[in-house]
Amino acid sequence: MANVLLIAEHDGTTLNPSTAKSVSCATEIEGSEIHVAVFAAAAASVASEAARLDSVAKVITIEDEAHAYPQAAFIAPQAAELAAGYDYVLAPSTTFGKDLLPRVAALLGVNQVSDIMSVEAPRSFKRPIYAGNAIVSVSVPEGSTIVATVRTASYRAVDMTNDAPVESASLTAAIPGHTRFIELKTAESDRPDLQTAARVVSGGRALASSENFELIYKLADTIGAGVGASRAAVDAGYVANDMQVGQTGKIIAPDLYIAIGISGAIQHLTGIKDAGTIVAINKDEEAPIFEVADIGLVGDLFTIVPELTAALSS
Amino acid sequence: MEKILVGLKRVVDYNVRVRVKSDGSGVETDGVKMSINPFDEIALEEALRIRERGDASEVVVVSMGTADAQQQLRTGLAMGADRAILVDTPANVDSLSRARILLKLVERESTDLVLLGKQAIDDDNSQVGQMLAALWNRPQATFASALEFSGDTATVTREVDSGLEVVEIDLPGVITVDLRLNEPRYVKLPDIMKAKKKPLETISMDELGIEAAPAAEETSFEPPAEREKGIMVDDVPALVAALKDKGLV
Numbered sequence: 001m002a003n004v005l006l007i008a009e010h011d012g013t014t015l016n017p018s019t020a021k022s023v024s025c026a027t028e029i030e031g032s033e034i035h036v037a038v039f040a041a042a043a044a045s046v047a048s049e050a051a052r053l054d055s056v057a058k059v060i061t062i063e064d065e066a067h068a069y070p071q072a073a074f075i076a077p078q079a080a081e082l083a084a085g086y087d088y089v090l091a092p093s094t095t096f097g098k099d100l101l102p103r104v105a106a107l108l109g110v111n112q113v114s115d116i117m118s119v120e121a122p123r124s125f126k127r128p129i130y131a132g133n134a135i136v137s138v139s140v141p142e143g144s145t146i147v148a149t150v151r152t153a154s155y156r157a158v159d160m161t162n163d164a165p166v167e168s169a170s171l172t173a174a175i176p177g178h179t180r181f182i183e184l185k186t187a188e189s190d191r192p193d194l195q196t197a198a199r200v201v202s203g204g205r206a207l208a209s210s211e212n213f214e215l216i217y218k219l220a221d222t223i224g225a226g227v228g229a230s231r232a233a234v235d236a237g238y239v240a241n242d243m244q245v246g247q248t249g250k251i252i253a254p255d256l257y258i259a260i261g262i263s264g265a266i267q268h269l270t271g272i273k274d275a276g277t278i279v280a281i282n283k284d285e286e287a288p289i290f291e292v293a294d295i296g297l298v299g300d301l302f303t304i305v306p307e308l309t310a311a312l313s314s
Numbered sequence: 315m316e317k318i319l320v321g322l323k324r325v326v327d328y329n330v331r332v333r334v335k336s337d338g339s340g341v342e343t344d345g346v347k348m349s350i351n352p353f354d355e356i357a358l359e360e361a362l363r364i365r366e367r368g369d370a371s372e373v374v375v376v377s378m379g380t381a382d383a384q385q386q387l388r389t390g391l392a393m394g395a396d397r398a399i400l401v402d403t404p405a406n407v408d409s410l411s412r413a414r415i416l417l418k419l420v421e422r423e424s425t426d427l428v429l430l431g432k433q434a435i436d437d438d439n440s441q442v443g444q445m446l447a448a449l450w451n452r453p454q455a456t457f458a459s460a461l462e463f464s465g466d467t468a469t470v471t472r473e474v475d476s477g478l479e480v481v482e483i484d485l486p487g488v489i490t491v492d493l494r495l496n497e498p499r500y501v502k503l504p505d506i507m508k509a510k511k512k513p514l515e516t517i518s519m520d521e522l523g524i525e526a527a528p529a530a531e532e533t534s535f536e537p538p539a540e541r542e543k544g545i546m547v548d549d550v551p552a553l554v555a556a557l558k559d560k561g562l563v
């Protein structure tokens with residue numbers, strides 16, 4: 001049997017979908033028994049959601065005021081303590097998991113495998129390197145805990161038809177005082193979440209201003225899509241950082257991705273490799289985005305996008 | 315603040331389209347342009363700005379790797395770092411060992427702040443900073459896009475999936491930087507000449523008393539799955555038809 005401890009990502013009230021996708025990865029490990037750990041100030045609602053995830057054998061809650069906002073320095077010592085007796089410690093490769101898990105690995109004295117996209121054998125995994133331009137197979141030596149983050153775009157969320165038991169754990173690892181959470185600034189939006197949306201419309205530098213990004217929002221709202229952007233658009237201040245798609249932004253896998261005025265740099269493309277259908281609208285027929293696009297249209301976005309929005313809303 | 319330590323990793327330049335060798339034994343790096351990891355350049359730029367406004371007295375750049383990394387360290391010195399340390403390691407020594415090496419240097423140099431990149435763009439690991447902070451038992455602020463210092467605390471704005479998170483950490487500590495923190499300066503020719511005279515010390519892992527930790531073995535490499543060749547359409551009605559055809563709208 002392989003005991004797997006998966007650290008849940010949540011916002012204090014609801015489970016982040018990255019958790020259900022990571023469970024899916026854990027089920028690829030032969031003979032896995034999957035336990036989900038919920039670190040929270042008050043864990044009840046998140047834990048009951050986690051208990052419904054198929055294939056989960058148990059949910060473990062660790063409640064402490066310090067966990068009201070997830071801080072790696074607070075969770076790591078407790079997660080490392082909880083990890084005793086587990087063969088695997090997993091977390092989603094989101095900013096939450098990326099921040100936390102290497103700290104846990106180091107406390108356990110082991111290395112970490114980042115971004116697993118498939119489990120080839122109990123100790124062998126595939127992962128992307130060089131912005132997804134190469135896939136490497138790695139094999140972790142026997143005898144140590146495997147600590148790994150899961151590339152969530154490679155997995156579908158498990159269903160939620162389960163009713164796993166929930167237990168609380170009390171841990172002794174001290175929470176340090178050297179780190180203080182001040183605030184989280186999030187832009188409220190009614191649009192579908194970029195990381196789970198079935199359709200995403202993204203804009204690039206060509207939009208040239210935040211006002212012009214309205215064109216992207218209108219098209220997105222017409223088809224119920226989430227909105228993304230290239231780094232150039234974020235750097236220029238047209239949109240917020242949490243909309244960046246790519247190597248250093250979000251890695252997404254919508255059914256439909258529409259890239260508008262985006263050239264298709266490798267760092268951007270790595271974020272959309274798993275998209276079902278990629279549509280590119282660009283005035284430069286030589287733009288690299290057309291090499292990966294399933295459907296390409298050459299032309300000026302300022303005429304094409306309003307026309308497309310009108311055509312799709314009728 | 316006395317000393318800031320900055321990690322500079324030598325990596326394949328971000329503009330290079332990396333290819334897997336046909337026998338699957340690795341990626342093609344022969345004759346390929348090598349550079350400082352872009353995030354590390356930003357980390358160094360930030361360290362220099364902190365020193366230039368008088369909040370730190372020395373910036374030390376460190377690279378772990380083969381002698382080739384001296385080139386990137388020299389560039390770091392030309393940008394303005396005061397000294398450089400090359401820790402002689404196998405080309406891609408494991409992350410935990412890299413964190414252990416950095417901890418030894420932190421202790422040796424009594425460092426107040428370690429500035430690293432949020433990830434190296436070759437392995438895309440994003441591990442070393444967090445591991446160092448764990449071993450050091452000090453705070454970490456990862457993915458930083460803004461920094462402010464006041465006495466022994468740093469207020470750090472972090473780019474997270476849900477937006478921007480602000481945390482306050484007590485120094486000493488580790489900060490890993492994201493792209494939007496600053497724009498690194500260009501190196502000028504006279505600076506390259508000056509940099510040649512700046513100290514660059516080489517240390518072995520033995521001297522630091524570190525043995526490589528067990529790490530995952532890279533058994534084979536393959537190119538990513540290719541996407542099927544797409545179609546070009548002439549106008550919006552054709553695009554809408556193609557989308558309808560695929561059942562996407």
Ligand SMILES: Cc1cc2nc3c(=O)[nH]c(=O)nc-3n(C[C@H](O)[C@H](O)[C@H](O)COP(=O)(O)OP(=O)(O)OC[C@H]3O[C@@H](n4cnc5c(N)ncnc54)[C@H](O)[C@@H]3O)c2cc1C
Nearest residue numbers: 204205206230231232246247248249261262263268283301
């Ligand atoms: C370490 C590192 C990490 C990075 N990470 C990311 C990342 O995560 N995500 C990311 O996106 N980038 C990332 N980048 C940046 C990346 O290399 C590119 O610079 C960026 O993606 C370019 O954005 P863009 O396509 O919007 O802009 P450009 O490359 O400037 O492209 C604009 C495009 O718009 C087209 N255009 C202009 N006007 C019109 C018009 N009127 N109608 C139609 N088309 C028009 C042009 O033909 C052009 O193709 C990273 C870079 C580095 C070094």
Ligand SMILES: Nc1ncnc2c1ncn2[C@@H]1O[C@H](COP(=O)(O)O)[C@@H](O)[C@H]1O
Nearest residue numbers: 321322378430431433434439440441442
């Ligand atoms: N070999 C190295 N030499 C110097 N710094 C490194 C090295 N490897 C990693 N780092 C630092 O740690 C950061 C994160 O790297 P990684 O965890 O490998 O993605 C990098 O951006 C560097 O600042």
